[in-house]
Amino acid sequence: MFQTDDSSNSTLTVLFVDDTPDNLELLGFALKKKPIVMLRAASGPECLVIAERDQPDVIVLDIQMPGMDGFETLRRLRANHRTEKIPVIFLTAAKSDPQSISEGILLGAEEYLTKPIEVDELMARIRSIFRVSTMQRELERVKAQFTAMLVHDLRNPLTVIKASIEDMVQHHTKNASLDRDSLGVLNTISQSTRGILDLVNDLLDLSKYQAGQMQLDKRTLTIHEVVEGSLNLIGLQYKRKGIELALYIPADLPKIKGDLGKLEQVMNNLLSNALKFTPPGGRVSIEIKGNADPDPTELLVSVTDTGIGIPSEELPILFDHFRQASTAKKTAEKGTGLGLAICKLIVQAHGGSIAAQSEVNRGTTISFTLPVG
Ligand SMILES: Nc1ncnc2c1ncn2[C@@H]1O[C@H](COP(=O)(O)OP(=O)(O)O)[C@@H](O)[C@H]1O
Numbered sequence: 618m619f620q621t622d623d624s625s626n627s628t629l630t631v632l633f634v635d636d637t638p639d640n641l642e643l644l645g646f647a648l649k650k651k652p653i654v655m656l657r658a659a660s661g662p663e664c665l666v667i668a669e670r671d672q673p674d675v676i677v678l679d680i681q682m683p684g685m686d687g688f689e690t691l692r693r694l695r696a697n698h699r700t701e702k703i704p705v706i707f708l709t710a711a712k713s714d715p716q717s718i719s720e721g722i723l724l725g726a727e728e729y730l731t732k733p734i735e736v737d738e739l740m741a742r743i744r745s746i747f748r749v750s751t752m753q754r755e756l757e758r759v760k761a762q763f764t765a766m767l768v769h770d771l772r773n774p775l776t777v778i779k780a781s782i783e784d785m786v787q788h789h790t791k792n793a794s795l796d797r798d799s800l801g802v803l804n805t806i807s808q809s810t811r812g813i814l815d816l817v818n819d820l821l822d823l824s825k826y827q828a829g830q831m832q833l834d835k836r837t838l839t840i841h842e843v844v845e846g847s848l849n850l851i852g853l854q855y856k857r858k859g860i861e862l863a864l865y866i867p868a869d870l871p872k873i874k875g876d877l878g879k880l881e882q883v884m885n886n887l888l889s890n891a892l893k894f895t896p897p898g899g900r901v902s903i904e905i906k907g908n909a910d911p912d913p914t915e916l917l918v919s920v921t922d923t924g925i926g927i928p929s930e931e932l933p934i935l936f937d938h939f940r941q942a943s944t945a946k947k948t949a950e951k952g953t954g955l956g957l958a959i960c961k962l963i964v965q966a967h968g969g970s971i972a973a974q975s976e977v978n979r980g981t982t983i984s985f986t987l988p989v990g
């Protein structure tokens with residue numbers, strides 16, 4: 618089932634990042650006879666460009682570099698979905714630098730080596746880290762495939778159950794043919810079924826997207842269409858809860874290329890979160906602007922609420938799946954914790970990025986970008 622390609626003989630492409638040209642020169646010489654295609658970068662920024670462009674199998678990254686150091690470089694590699702999965706080996710100067718080692722590992726460097734480098738050890742580390750990362754990716758793929766299969770088979774019968782119960786509720790309500798208690802029970806079953814179906818649908822989307830199976834039905838559209846479509850669905854719920862909705866959307870924004878249904882899904886998720894986590898009497902605003910006048914290359918879409926907020930230390934994990942912030946756990950609101958993970962994948966598939974800002978008891982802003990054109 619696993620394609621654990623045996624990497625012991627295959628040639629790997631490895632990007633070496635070091636600000637000292639002599640070090641790279643020396644390494645190049647030492648690795649001459651090894652089955653390695655060596656790419657070089659002399660700084661953090663150069664590493665980011667080459668990593669994205671050439672997709673190396675492994676990156677060997679010096680920590681101490683002027684300007685952008687190894688930590689910052691690693692942070693940026695992990696923040697870009699084109700480079701986030703490339704395994705990284707840290708090079709530390711001194712053996713006695715436990716703090717930088719643990720900091721590096723916390724950031725997701727899989728391995729570290731101390732200078733001076735011993736070539737055979739370096740080769741062994743590169744091989745092993747590559748093998749592990751290949752297996753990890755394969756595991757993710759199999760898991761996604763399995764989830765997709767499972768939830769797909771759950772969805773059809775659940776859809777039938779949900780429709781049948783809703784019919785029953787409607788029928789008995791209209792004919793007053795059930796006592797109040799029994800009708801209450803039916804309503805509870807109906808709501809729970811809807812909850813399970815939501816979860817199954819989210820899981821199906823997420824596993825499909827994670828397995829790289831997001832099909833974008835792209836066409837030229839305006840961001841107004843996206844907002845309108847979403848407000849049609851959720852606007853009424855804002856009225857009911859007594860939350861003011863304000864729109865700051867200029868009329869003359871440039872068009873974008875995107876999948877209307879999926880972008881609406883992003884907007885729905887953000888608006889339903891803002892609605893859930895903002896008490897009655899609060900305010901939610903949607904603001905959209907171009908990143909530059911008069912010729913924006915990107916639209917910046919923000920949804921800001923005056924709700925319960927999210928502690929800053931929890932912001933970095935917000936877009937992972939099944940995550941719920943501690944502030945939300947104190948409320949009675951239910952959720953799957955999949956909404957933002959799905960948003961992130963959809964936005965990234967459109968070439969944009971998504972981020973959160975928040976202050977507890979003050980409110981939250983979730984913003985995403987979409988390339989123009
Ligand atoms: N506008 C918001 N205000 C406060 N917390 C939020 C907001 N949006 C998202 N969150 C937090 O992020 C978590 C994940 O959101 P999401 O992925 O949409 O899952 P769900 O809505 O199903 O809980 C929420 O459980 C909540 O803790």
Ligand SMILES: [Mg+2]
Pocket residue numbers: 886889890952954956957
């Ligand atoms: Mg949500």
